[in-house]
Amino acid sequence: MTDKALGDRIPEFGQPKAAGQAGMSGGLSGVGIQSTQEMVAVIAVAVLMVGGAELLLRMFEVPAFIMPTPSSIIAVFFSDEVPVIATHAGHTLVELLSGYAIGASIGLMLAALITQFPFAEKIITPYILLLVTTPMLALVPLLILNFGFGYAPRIVAVALACGPMVMINAATGFRRVDLGKIALARSYGASTLQIFTKIRIPMAMPMVLVGLMMGAIFGLITAVGAEMAGGGFGLGSRLTTYSSVIRMPEFFACILILALLGILIYLLFFWLGKRLAGWES
Incomplete structure (x- = not known):
């Protein structure tokens, strides 16, 4: 039985084949x-x-307007500015979680689709590459023009930023399955769905987690950038406001919060990697 018959040709997405595995090993395990x-x-x-x-x-x-001291930055978290920053941080989390849920779900579904139907891969892949190579922040003004200055344009931007990352890594993981295992399963009468759920998904879990982690990080960056471009609310908007009035302690306090969010994202997927893909290490 040939690779073509099994539908296991590894898709070419324009990135080194070993990069994902190396990133998974170093990033999750x-x-x-x-x-x-x-x-x-x-x-x-x-x-x-x-x-x-x-x-x-x-x-x-x-001078504090050039670089505030760490003590002055920490002092912000004990000042009257905390409720304001917390409110805007909540807006950023809403945008990130909503856009990420949409983008990651679509990315996983497309990854499963192109894995099972090679013809769909030829149709979908060029558009995914277009999304990957296009900076989503460049589309924010257009999205604001169409959706207004609310959550919608930012959620769409986050979904467009994280979806392709999830799809590329998940599809690569679904393809990198030992052909012998699939051939053996088929010899015992396993259906395509059973092979996908019992073999492809467990074996692809490390790459899937890498895609989800990268998607979350790209989503956070895009959400902040969209807030800086759109203004109004969110930590990105606070960064623009604080820098314009030279309130550097508050500015760096917002950056610290965003850095902590990124660390929490990493730690979450590190923990999931230990739980779901610890066998690979």
Whole structure:
């Protein structure tokens, strides 16, 4: 039985075939604090970096409008500005979660479709490549023109940014299945659906998780960029506002929140990788 008969030709998406696996191993399985000593070392480095930055900024008397001290940034989280920032952070999360749910769902469905129907791959892939190579932020003004200044254009931008990432990695994972396992399953009378759910999905889980993680990160970046372009609400809008009135402590406080969101996304998929794809390590 040939590869063509099995429908297992690996699709070409314009990226190295080993990149996804390497990214999966390094991103989901190969990193993590394993001991108390490592935890202490990480905390010590963080304290040295923050303390060193505080000392140098004070020593050279760097103006706050150029670079605020870490202490002034932390002080923002104990000021009256917290409710305002929290409200805008909530808007950003709504945009991210809504757009991500739509984009990731469509990406997974398209990945399954082109895996099972090679002809569909030839039709869909050029448009997916077009979306991948087109910066979604460039489309935000057009989306605002069509959908207004509410959530809709930002959610659409996030969905368009994360969907192709999920699809590419998931489809690559679905294709990278041992042909011998599929041939054996078919020799026992397994249907296409059974092969997909019992063999392809479990074996592709590491790549699927990588796609979901990349999609979430790209979605967060796109959401913030769309807020900066559209204004009104969201952490991106706050960044624009604070920079325009030279409130740098609040500006960097928003950046810190966004950085923490990115770290939480990584930790979530790291945990899922341990639970669902720990066998690969």
